[in-house]
Amino acid sequence: MKTESTADLAAQAIVLRAEERFQAHRMEIVTWTDRFFARLMVGEWLFAIALALFFSPYAWEGKTRTVHVHVWAAVFLGAAICAFPVALAIRRAGWVVTRHVIAAAQMLWSALFIHLTGGRIETHFHVFGSLGILAFYRDWPVLATATLFVAGDHLIRGLVWPESVYGIASPEWWRFLEHVFWVAFSVVFLAMSCRRSLKEMRLIAERGAHIEALSEAEWRRSSVLERVAKVSA
Amino acid sequence: MTLLDHFRSVGPQPAPPRAAAGGFDHVDLPSRGNEPRQRLTKRDFEALPLQERISLLVQGTLRFYRGDREIAASEAMRAAY
Numbered sequence: 001m002k003t004e005s006t007a008d009l010a011a012q013a014i015v016l017r018a019e020e021r022f023q024a025h026r027m028e029i030v031t032w033t034d035r036f037f038a039r040l041m042v043g044e045w046l047f048a049i050a051l052a053l054f055f056s057p058y059a060w061e062g063k064t065r066t067v068h069v070h071v072w073a074a075v076f077l078g079a080a081i082c083a084f085p086v087a088l089a090i091r092r093a094g095w096v097v098t099r100h101v102i103a104a105a106q107m108l109w110s111a112l113f114i115h116l117t118g119g120r121i122e123t124h125f126h127v128f129g130s131l132g133i134l135a136f137y138r139d140w141p142v143l144a145t146a147t148l149f150v151a152g153d154h155l156i157r158g159l160v161w162p163e164s165v166y167g168i169a170s171p172e173w174w175r176f177l178e179h180v181f182w183v184a185f186s187v188v189f190l191a192m193s194c195r196r197s198l199k200e201m202r203l204i205a206e207r208g209a210h211i212e213a214l215s216e217a218e219w220r221r222s223s224v225l226e227r228v229a230k231v232s233a
Numbered sequence: 234m235t236l237l238d239h240f241r242s243v244g245p246q247p248a249p250p251r252a253a254a255g256g257f258d259h260v261d262l263p264s265r266g267n268e269p270r271q272r273l274t275k276r277d278f279e280a281l282p283l284q285e286r287i288s289l290l291v292q293g294t295l296r297f298y299r300g301d302r303e304i305a306a307s308e309a310m311r312a313a314y
């Protein structure tokens with residue numbers, strides 16, 4: 001009876017360690033990804049400023065030259081977009097809210113890039129690239145947050161400022177649905193990949209537990225044999 | 234060496250040896266009370282809750298088989314990876 005209960009306790013400890021290994025592995029991945037995005041966002045900020053300076057550095061009113069509003073948008077709006085997620089990534093890396101804020105900010109970066117390039121369709125690829133990078137988290141709700149933000153941005157800007165997002169003045173009212181459909185299409189498969197990755201991580205932790213259990217069983221067997229040998233002697 | 238030559242040189246890979254391919258085929262669980270030993274396939278065993286699998290492994294009462302041959306638990310687990 002006593003042997004059985006100690007075996008159960010040992011099994012519980014092994015299962016607990018397996019869960020801890022799984023959570024530690026997961027935390028290492030999300031923390032690394034948070035910090036990766038912090039660096040990426042600073043890079044995107046600098047790129048947005050360079051983009052604005054290259055495409056539309058100046059505005060003209062007659063012969064008066066002024067800095068184009070796009071340059072100020074890149075500097076100040078860009079700073080506003082990345083300030084909060086970067087601060088969270090530095091101060092609260094691994095926190096669940098951090099990655100959702102980062103997902104939202106990353107979609108806002110897509111929106112700003114699309115605006116700065118006058119709604120060029122090619123710039124919309126930034127959304128899909130960003131979704132791929134967000135999948136590094138292996139956490140599908142992050143992708144859902146990103147989808148909501150990109151859908152909201154396309155809907156609102158499509159209604160109030162369609163040139164900014166589609167590059168034309170009067171797109172069909174349902175144009176945003178077409179964009180959201182393709183985003184959702186890629187998100188479904190990325191989410192499947194995230195779930196599969198998590199399953200594999202859990203499997204790795206479980207296999208470690210199997211090895212620990214075998215080692216524990218071996219130790220118990222040898223301990224019993226030693227005790228028997230001592231009694232016999 | 235051209236790319237075509239490279240692919241020709243690689244050729245089809247030989248199948249991995251049986252032992253590396255898959256640990257055990259089925260496992261016998263210890264009998265409980267008057268019930269006979271229960272036999273589970275590898276898939277069924279892996280579907281058991283982790284707590285139960287680990288308890289059984291720690292107790293050391295499982296019997297692993299590859300085909301009709303009984304194999305050590307360590308071999309069954311090692312080859313499964």
